[in-house]
Amino acid sequence: MKMSDVAKLAKVSPATVSRVLCHPELVSKETRQKVMDVINSVNYKPHAVARQFRTKETRIILVVVPDITSSFFSEVLRGIEHIAVTSGYQVILGDTENSVEREEEYINLLYQKQADGLILLTARLNKKKLEELSGQFPLVLACEYMDGLNVPTVSIDNISSARKATEHLIKLGHTKVAHITGPISIVLSRDRLKGYKQAMVSHELEIDSAYIQEGDQTFDSGYNQMLKLLSLETPPTAVFVFNDDMAMGVIKAVKDCYMSVPEDIAVVGFDHIKMSVIYEPKLTTVAQPKYEIGKQAMELLLKQITGQLMNKKKIVLKDELIIGASCGQNSATTRTLEKI
Structure with missing residues (x-):
């Protein structure tokens, strides 16, 4: 079955069949349906290589x-x-x-x-x-x-989003706020670090270099970097984390050190992945669309x-800051996205 055969059965030109297959938006709904009915009835399969050669498109x-x-x-x-x-x-x-x-x-x-x-x-x-x-x-x-x-x-706007996440922790009364970044070679990591620093400076809080640890976006790196923060002589009481995968690693590290989230450490993640909704405690996180x-x-x-x-x-x-239970908010006032 060739394109010309489809055209004869549909009583249109081969060019119209080609447009239906390659640029359906250029063909009227009625004609498009007529051609597609024939294509489906005869199980026509266009030859991809021949079409690419003819149209110089791969689709x-x-x-x-x-x-x-x-x-x-x-x-x-x-x-x-x-x-x-x-x-x-x-x-x-x-x-x-x-x-x-x-x-x-x-x-x-x-x-x-x-x-x-x-x-x-x-x-x-x-x-x-x-x-x-x-x-x-x-x-x-x-x-x-x-x-x-x-x-x-x-x-x-990753700078604005990170600033908002950090300010949420500050408004809850935290003054010792840490940040676990992603790889600093990535622009997203640098911008979220900027947002964290902007929030700290605007609230006249000290930026302690020991409170800034670089992760690699994985659960394990969140876990390991949080252990470093907890080993400090004065550990932070809150941490803003580059993404949710690392934030869940952070929570695991806190629990393994016989502490709890959010009672001992408040945690904010980023991305609002599906797991953040069912993880315990439910993550406060920045949702990207x-x-x-x-x-x-x-x-x-x-x-x-x-x-x-x-x-x-x-x-x-x-973006949107989704309030979970990882920062100590009352569960009755928390808000999550149903569409994830």
Whole structure:
């Protein structure tokens, strides 16, 4: 069964069948349905290689993540996938395992014409390379970003979010507030550290370098860095943690030292992953609109691919501080998101 056969049965031109398959948004709903009815009835399967050769399109989007084991990215990827599929694109995923070399290997797929566009959920390449890449191919940064980079980006304001999380602890009466960062080589870690410091300075609290420990985003590093903080002569009474995975490691370390959260140590995490809702005690955390980040990133990429005008190249979405039980709030006043 060829495309021309489908066209004859549907009583349309082969070009119309091609548009239904490649750009359905350009075809009327009635015609699109008529063509799809024929395609489904005869089980027509377009030849992908032949179509790519003819249209110079792969209908494939490459999404590169720094660590596929991180539960944070699942909702971001779902937002990307939903928009991609409804627009006639497939998504292939590349996991860099936090390696710049692996990131460059995946990017080479663009030069090999194996994808029409790229969404980077990591920004480890240098600014010059990213700008060169953006000048040649449709490209969007999501979650991570880079100051002064003229590339379409979707993210939250990590400085403001971290400041809000730290101020929550301060307003509860804590003056000895620690911070466990992510890898300082990552812009998100640096910005959340800035927000922590801004909150401390604005409330005229001392920033003790011993209270700032660098983690690697994993449960184990949260556990180990918290043990270091607890071993100090004057340990903190509260800690703001780079992400929820590490925050749960922090809570485990506190419990293993025969202390409790929040009675002895108050904890705030970041990301509002699913586990943070069922973990005990339930985490106070900053919720990122993960699905919306993925959705808007894919929409920005499609605008580039189809040559549409982008009204905004830098999209900053709102976060939300979700109050759990890990800071000592009354459970009757806590608030969680039902949609996660």
